[in-house]
Amino acid sequence: MDTPKNNIDEKQQKGSARRQFLTETVPAATGALVLAVSLGMYQRSARALPAYAIRPPGALAEDKFQGACLRCGQCVRSCPYDVLRLAKLGDDIPTGTPYFISRQNPCRMCEDMPCIRACPSGALGQSLPTIYEARMGLAVLIDHENCLNYLGLRCDVCYRACPLIDQAITLDVRVNRRSGVHTLFIPVVHSKYCTGCGKCEHSCVLDNAAIKILPIEQAKGELGKHYRLGWEEKEKAGGSLIPELLKLPIRRPGDTP
């Protein structure tokens, strides 16, 4: 049985619950929402890694990496050459995530991969049979005007520094048209072998390196999916798919079609 007094109490209680909802819960939720949205937008705006920052070997693709890396720094501590560092608040790299700058200190490609073994979360989780399968980035000889080998000198330092000499970087022999009698030895990078360790960029003798490590998606072009290379198709088929000699109509100037 409800006495009138109980009724009033109940009403008051309901009122105070509503007041609490309006004065506490709603502002709290709104405040949290505002903070969260601004944080999310901040995160979105800074999604891509700057080109100079390279993730350690075995790192997952950048969008996956940011959900996997715990920002603990155990990879940094495990690196025998102090190559890795953690991004600080204010850097244009997500706070606390590991990276290295190959121009300053390149990856030495330890065969036992201590950084990958130290990672607790699987952010450096690509299964690499050996360090040579690592693809941290891709070397690109960007500057064809100042590279000493392009100028006709025998610098070759990037080629010599490469841990996969004659595989990841080869020297392509060309005619030196300037002198007419000399040879150019052009360093050529092969993505099939380049791990992106950065030794070439580190060793480049120019004040600003002519060869640089870039994120692979920035360094490489991509053929349209429908493209077929004739010589590969020919090899696959074991012979030409069309007659070896095509008979094309011959047209001379003055001929009317």
Place this chain on the structure above:
Amino acid sequence: MISRIAGREAVQKKGWLKTQKWLLRRRVSQLGILGLFLLGPLAGIWIVRGSFSASKTLGVLPLTDPLIILQSFMTGHTVAAKALIGALIVVVFYAMIGGRVYCSWACPVNMITDGAAWLNRRLDLKKSLSMSRLIRYWLLAAILVLASLTGAIVWEWVNPITIFQRGLLFGMGLGWFLVAAILIFDTFVVRRGWCGHLCPVGAFYSLLGFASILRVKAKQREQCTDCMDCFTVCPESHVIRPALKGDAHSSPVIFSNNCINCGRCIDICPQNVFRFSKRF
């Protein structure tokens, strides 16, 4: 003028050292943990590697921040076993001992916010913006949702705990601004603003310790003289009332999972009302 300085009476009655007993122990614990981490980079003695978010002690014991693991899980990443084991150890430990023991005995930001609270009392700043203590739970929910929406552990971009600790170990960058911001916010804007209202990490450990064993108990509550010193120093002052001022049938144990088990009320009480005890 400050009418009553919390702790003065306790110092007169019990002596300085006894009035700082738990505070000193907490500082030893907080600085000790930080010291273990710092010993590696500063002195080359590698007892602990890593940072608060994940570490390895003596090459065998993995410890991982369970909230970061939870966020990583929300992004859709399959967390490797090493980190999961570390998180499990941390979860079991704090769920047993007391969730927010993390806040008062391990977290380095607590030293900053305790400093701000002390400064606030010393400057006798009466005004404090009122803010709901529920915001932290909403923020906790928000960072988990944000992790699953963006696929990144977004909270770690700004988490002052890991940024401060990682900063000391790996280089601070603009981290000092964050530390200063918290100090100013807590001192001048909202009393106990960060740890007591906003921090989603604290909220997480609050939830984790809902049934934890270690509790503060107002054992001799009949001795209370209403001097209010415990309310003044308590970082979560709402937790005291039910235990201290409840009727005769109510439990004198502080059951609120917001209690950070700092033991400052034990120190500061001139009547020795409080002590550490079990929940049952």
